[in-house]
Amino acid sequence: MIMLGLARADIELRIFFRQWDAVIFTFSLPVILLVMLGSIFTGVYEGSPVTASQYFVPGMLAGGVASTTFVNLGAGIAADRDDGTLRRLRGAPVPPSAYFVGKVLMALVVTAIEIVLVLAVGVVLFDLSLPSSPQRWFTAAWVLVLGTAACGLLGIAASGLARSARSAGAVFNLPYLVLAFCSGVFFTPISALPAPILQAGALFPLRWMAQGFRAAFLPDSILSQEVVHSWELGKVALILAAWTVGAMLLALRTFSWHNHRDR
Template identity: 90%
Template sequence: MTTVVTRTPSALGLGFARAGIELRIFFRQWDAVVFTFALPVVLLVMLGSIFTGMYEGSPVTVSQYFVPGMIAGGIASTTFVNLGSSIAADRDDGTLRRLRGAPMPPSAYFVGKALMALVVTAIEVVLVLAVGVVLFDLSLPSSPGRWFTAVWVLVLGTAACALLGIAASGLARSARSAGAVFNLPYLVLGFCSGVFFTPISALPEPILQLGSLFPLRWMAQGFRAAFLPDSILSQEVVHSWELGKTALVLMAWTVGGMLLALWTFSWRSHRDR
């Protein structure tokens, strides 16, 4: 008699399979695809075209200054806003409840969502950088150290915003309300973090302090450290890139977001509780 041994797929393998499903679902929704990728690009083109000129003592133009901040804003949009909204929609239409009852570890769902967000975020970053280079003559970094800074800011910022999106998904009582729940704090923090305003040092002190509490401000500053020359430091709040502090804040929000997600996440919708 031949014994057939069946191997149970690992949670990571199931997560990759789930990521493929999530990506197919995302790219089939052409309206969501267009608006997701167009938002930071359109904002960059508009703001970069409206605000022109060059900073005193630096070869950086106002248009180029917007590019790193818009990269950070695009990451927050694809992770915090879109990821949180999609989870709220999955909860509202019963997808989460069905997946919870399936023979699949819960971690596979989150791995799939995280990988989907990472792929979409990477495309978003490439698009915004391309616009900055082609339209506003942004020079890409020539040193490995600056590219390394861009990579770790991207990884930590994506992780922090994605976990906060998962944690905040429970605030939306339905799929219809998810847009308002996520877009309001995103827009407010975008202004407080210097994403839609230049330079950040010109913001009023109370707004600066509010923005400094959240990861978006530090993501934008980290990307400026990677893509802009040190001559622009005179426009920063403390005339320093504060990369050590940036890493600590983003890591703290990553850990805090994970704890918040574990505490607040629910597989059931509000009407089922």
């Protein structure tokens, strides 16, 4: 199964990188947003050397992960269902898990490239300092793993909401943009958001993934700008893990190999 999954991942990556418009949009979106927002919001926070531009970088990392996994993965599966790819694969003499392994590995590769690009922009343009301790890199790693798993499984679970490939973009981009705003991805600092918006964002994994990345890439002196003046890493891990399990159970219950016309 592993070899079949790797073979499927190779196919998925080839398909992705042949679509140059999708490649350019996927990799440029978080970078362009970071450059624009980082150029508009300037200045240094009181009591911390962190600038508003640097504060945006971890949030854009989280937003990029969610875009690549939840939006792209979910929309890609919806398109495969609409054009009959899933139905043909279901009838092929290969385990269904190979398809999901291939999709997940493709999403991980694209996510890794996107993270490198966003961090490069943060370091070169906004003088972001990368973590100097293994502990902070470990924090970034487990936040990435749990966040990718939660958002990816949510994308798989929500793929059935799109009735066609044409509607998939709207189905996934609307909730993504709303949650990105509620999670402080497009706003600095997050504590300045109105309480109802903060409470809505706290219900979903993107808010906690962004907070985990801030804990990894920003110094503790910026904690005064957080909602409760703490990174709450235990809570971040618990919520992301709970969303991962919940999204997996939801995906197992709602996923279908057939489109709406075939049911």
